[in-house]
Amino acid sequence: MEENLEPQGTQDNNRIIPVNIEEQMKTAYIDYSMSVIVGRALPDVRDGLKPVHRRILYAMNELGLNANKPYKKSARVVGEVLGKYHPHGDSSVYDAMVRMAQEWSMRYRMVDGQGNFGNQDGDGPAAMRYTEVRLQKLAEHMLDDIEKDTVDFQLNFDDSEKEPTILPTRIPQLLVNGSSGIAVGMATSIMPHNLSEVIDGCVAYIENNDITIDELMQHVKAPDFPTGGIIYGMEGIKAGMHTGRGRVVVRGRVQVDTKPSGREQIVITEVPYQVNRDALTNRIGELVNNKIIEGIVHVNNESNKDGTRVVLDLKRDAIANVVINQLYKHTDLQTSFGINNVAIVKGRPRVLSVKDMISEFVEFRHEVVVRRTKFELKEAEKRAHILQGYLIALDHLDEVIRLIRSSATPDIAKENLINAGWGLDEIQAKAILELRLQRLTGMEREKIKEEYEELMKLIAHLKDILSNETLRFDIIKTELLEIKQKFGDERNTEITYLNDEVSIKDLIKEEDVVITISHLGYIKRTSADEFRAQKRGGRGVRGGKTRDEDYIEHLFVASTHHTLLFFTEKGRCYWLNVYEIPEGEKTGKGRAIQNLMQLPPDDKIRAIIDIKDLKDEEFVKAHNILLCTKKGIIKKTSLSDFSRPRQTGVNAITIVEGDQLLEAKLTDGTSEIMLAVKSGRAIRFSEEKVRATGRGAIGVGGIEVDDENDEVIGMICVSTNAEITPGVLVVSEKGFGKRTAVDEYRFTNRGGKGVKTINITDKTGNLVGLLDVFENEDLLITCKSGITIRMPVSGISELGRAAQGVKLIRIDEGDEIAAITKVDEQEEEEIEETENTEAGTQIEGATESQDNATSSGDQQSDDNNNEGTEESTEEN
Numbered sequence: 001m002e003e004n005l006e007p008q009g010t011q012d013n014n015r016i017i018p019v020n021i022e023e024q025m026k027t028a029y030i031d032y033s034m035s036v037i038v039g040r041a042l043p044d045v046r047d048g049l050k051p052v053h054r055r056i057l058y059a060m061n062e063l064g065l066n067a068n069k070p071y072k073k074s075a076r077v078v079g080e081v082l083g084k085y086h087p088h089g090d091s092s093v094y095d096a097m098v099r100m101a102q103e104w105s106m107r108y109r110m111v112d113g114q115g116n117f118g119n120q121d122g123d124g125p126a127a128m129r130y131t132e133v134r135l136q137k138l139a140e141h142m143l144d145d146i147e148k149d150t151v152d153f154q155l156n157f158d159d160s161e162k163e164p165t166i167l168p169t170r171i172p173q174l175l176v177n178g179s180s181g182i183a184v185g186m187a188t189s190i191m192p193h194n195l196s197e198v199i200d201g202c203v204a205y206i207e208n209n210d211i212t213i214d215e216l217m218q219h220v221k222a223p224d225f226p227t228g229g230i231i232y233g234m235e236g237i238k239a240g241m242h243t244g245r246g247r248v249v250v251r252g253r254v255q256v257d258t259k260p261s262g263r264e265q266i267v268i269t270e271v272p273y274q275v276n277r278d279a280l281t282n283r284i285g286e287l288v289n290n291k292i293i294e295g296i297v298h299v300n301n302e303s304n305k306d307g308t309r310v311v312l313d314l315k316r317d318a319i320a321n322v323v324i325n326q327l328y329k330h331t332d333l334q335t336s337f338g339i340n341n342v343a344i345v346k347g348r349p350r351v352l353s354v355k356d357m358i359s360e361f362v363e364f365r366h367e368v369v370v371r372r373t374k375f376e377l378k379e380a381e382k383r384a385h386i387l388q389g390y391l392i393a394l395d396h397l398d399e400v401i402r403l404i405r406s407s408a409t410p411d412i413a414k415e416n417l418i419n420a421g422w423g424l425d426e427i428q429a430k431a432i433l434e435l436r437l438q439r440l441t442g443m444e445r446e447k448i449k450e451e452y453e454e455l456m457k458l459i460a461h462l463k464d465i466l467s468n469e470t471l472r473f474d475i476i477k478t479e480l481l482e483i484k485q486k487f488g489d490e491r492n493t494e495i496t497y498l499n500d501e502v503s504i505k506d507l508i509k510e511e512d513v514v515i516t517i518s519h520l521g522y523i524k525r526t527s528a529d530e531f532r533a534q535k536r537g538g539r540g541v542r543g544g545k546t547r548d549e550d551y552i553e554h555l556f557v558a559s560t561h562h563t564l565l566f567f568t569e570k571g572r573c574y575w576l577n578v579y580e581i582p583e584g585e586k587t588g589k590g591r592a593i594q595n596l597m598q599l600p601p602d603d604k605i606r607a608i609i610d611i612k613d614l615k616d617e618e619f620v621k622a623h624n625i626l627l628c629t630k631k632g633i634i635k636k637t638s639l640s641d642f643s644r645p646r647q648t649g650v651n652a653i654t655i656v657e658g659d660q661l662l663e664a665k666l667t668d669g670t671s672e673i674m675l676a677v678k679s680g681r682a683i684r685f686s687e688e689k690v691r692a693t694g695r696g697a698i699g700v701g702g703i704e705v706d707d708e709n710d711e712v713i714g715m716i717c718v719s720t721n722a723e724i725t726p727g728v729l730v731v732s733e734k735g736f737g738k739r740t741a742v743d744e745y746r747f748t749n750r751g752g753k754g755v756k757t758i759n760i761t762d763k764t765g766n767l768v769g770l771l772d773v774f775e776n777e778d779l780l781i782t783c784k785s786g787i788t789i790r791m792p793v794s795g796i797s798e799l800g801r802a803a804q805g806v807k808l809i810r811i812d813e814g815d816e817i818a819a820i821t822k823v824d825e826q827e828e829e830e831i832e833e834t835e836n837t838e839a840g841t842q843i844e845g846a847t848e849s850q851d852n853a854t855s856s857g858d859q860q861s862d863d864n865n866n867e868g869t870e871e872s873t874e875e876n
Helices: 002-015 021-041 051-062 074-084 090-099 173-177 195-207 235-243 277-289 320-330 354-395 397-405 410-418 426-433 442-467 469-487 617-621 846-875
Strands: 111-114 132-135 153-155 162-164 179-182 187-190 230-232 245-251 253-258 264-270 296-301 310-314 334-340 342-345 348-351 494-496 512-518 522-527 552-559 563-568 572-577 605-611 624-629 633-638 661-667 671-677 681-686 712-719 727-732 736-741 767-773 778-783 787-792 817-823
Touching: 021 051, 021 179, 051 074, 051 090, 051 132, 051 162, 074 090, 074 132, 173 195, 173 354, 187 342, 195 354, 195 469, 235 245, 235 334, 235 354, 253 320, 264 320, 277 296, 277 310, 277 320, 310 320, 320 334, 354 397, 354 426, 354 442, 354 469, 397 410, 410 426, 442 469, 512 605, 552 605, 552 778, 563 661, 624 671, 624 712, 661 712, 671 767, 712 767, 727 817, 767 817
Parallel strands: 230 494, 552 817, 605 661
Antiparallel strands: 111 132, 153 162, 179 187, 187 334, 230 245, 245 334, 253 264, 264 310, 296 310, 342 348, 512 522, 512 552, 563 572, 563 605, 624 633, 624 661, 671 681, 671 712, 727 736, 727 767, 778 787, 778 817
16 A cells, blocks of 8 residues: 555645745735626726626617517516626625616616516515616717717637727716726725716817816716705815715705694705605704604604605794704714725726726727727728629629629639639629629619719728817717716716805895795795886785784895895894895795794894895994884994804894884984884984993983873984985885975984974874885885785876875775885886786775775875975974
8 A cells, every 4th residue: 555655746746835824825815806896896987887786787788678679577687687797796786776766865876677676665675587677868878979980899718799988979988977996905985966067078078188077077067866955065086086086065955834724844856866855864863852853742754756755744833944953963864975986997996086087088089089980980981892893793793794604613713704804803803792683673773883983082081080080089089968968967066165164145046035034933035037027006915824813014126246134123133144044935935033043032133134244344344233122212232243253143232121123223323314204293303312232221211102002103314425316215004105305304403303204194004114215216015915016216296295195906805015125227128917816816906996095095195285384384
């Protein structure tokens, strides 16, 4: 036995190669890691696909599963991919294909699925034997021209089939749909983007290869997620665009609705990318149960196939903004994603900026166009060569027929044609022998000539493309813009900038808006254009839908770029940018003002001042805030004391018990002040009579208010520096009004009783409004019922201060005027009938009723004019 073993052992020793185990493990691990990096986990920068996705799309294309063909079972496709190209588990293929069919996973889906492909709540798809698939129309453009030698093919795992190493995509897939994967020692996380924006970026790069990344970001603004949401801040995205590594913070979209009972509810209509809605709902429930989030009574996921809807019912005293901020802090309603743009470039992994990704894609498209053109040229030249042979044969038709008939075999006939001296080669001779006899008719001969001429033009064009780089890039640009036209869409994900990143005002369109605040504290802004002008005495249109006990109390016009100073009846001041006020329909109720500023429940807004720019030091120092109370107290404070906004507000005036702040005005120090009381008296004195005091002061007497039932209803400040002096407009609660010249009110010291400003009767009701107006302005009058009318000031009669006035608006029984305000620009178009059915139906004979109102009002004012003057004289 030993003799036999010795030679055997010697023989084995000769076959054993000693290796260093450390080197062997290093080599084996590197081989494995490169296989995972290149062949599994990272996308190729050119078509943006990993091998499994590429193989799925190619296999579906080979099966003929185009967008206009019937669906096939998913199991059929998975089997095709496994058997021919991808020898791995079937779940890996099916999971990848399912994701390409989910509209919440892919910004632009590649696979059109039929059946249950799961949902955003975490439910999985049905088994592959139940679902069916075909290609999306967009995915077909990933495979355009694959048969034209545009890309290299390689043998599959068992050398029985060929598969493409890359797809000749017309779509910048890597940026458009993004990619994520964990390899060995590295990972990738590329965000999806908007197709239109990415194509615009590609076109901009083609037109200028030296374009900067900041210039590219004017086109490719930020990621665009399939589930929408709101991007919160751009700093991390900017870093990702420049370096390939960054961070994007995404918030879900929420809205605050008010139920008929008056309680508010928060409705989540969009969740951040890859957030499970059921998990989010459960998490909110846990936080409420653990008392981490206060103010929520009930949470329910009401989402369905039509979209996301997670409803949170709030407690009656809960402030929606506070709850929303807690949700952002403690739940996945705010999520951050790391940007890590790693992709395979020329066989190696590389971190890429947005410009790198676009340039690599454009370079690849250029290569595809060149290879396609060469292939088409080669095919065109082949065909032209054969047609040239046909034309030679047709020119010598009788000799060709005789020669073929006299040949014993086809091979001899072919040799005879080649040797006949007409310049035919073997390919042409073979084609002539295969020519059908019907092609020898006169019409067919013409078709051959036409085809040959067209081919010669095509060959010249293709050669021109190959010799002209500019032309090639024009073709790339044209094909990209065709894709944009077919499949481009609007952004899903909104972009918001943080205050320290950019001036938000630069992003907001500057326009005039109408701000309305109701008696119960609901605020909204509406485009001023929605209120169309009507003639005096018209019916009006509905300016705000309110609850039975609510009505519009403040209504004024401001620019979206301005800041509003809100003064409350308890004498506090709050700040709010106009663009921060929620936009609402003209007939909408708006948002509770407590959700926009920290206003105590027992306080309410009394006056609003519109400031263009609080940071303009020169303007701030040159202006004052003038405040007055219902009991006739007046106070002046420098605007600079109000130029530093605080979230909790500041004290503007100390209010004594039983009094309330009524009005606040912006003045330049040289104004004339007018105060009016409910009983119909008004006083005029100089602003200089009121000395400036600090924010905490009480103020001084402005007009004497004797009767307990009487009170100040308004204050106007007329600048003495103005070129044109405004008129004084007074309006009574039952719709009567008039204009009077300022000079009709004599100067007095502050604190006096004043003079008569309107003749108060049961028909007019008490005085409710005092405004300074110009003829080119429009007036907006709002009733407690919500009816609003817009009319030109020039249409209101100018009468003496003691007159009763004319009828401005017809008011229903029990209704009263709640607010009056001015609009700077008068609309040219005037309508006599409302088109808003919610304001009541169109009124028949509206013109007639308006004319009657006008004439009776004018007559009444004339009748009362003299009488009012006498009364005024006695009083004075």
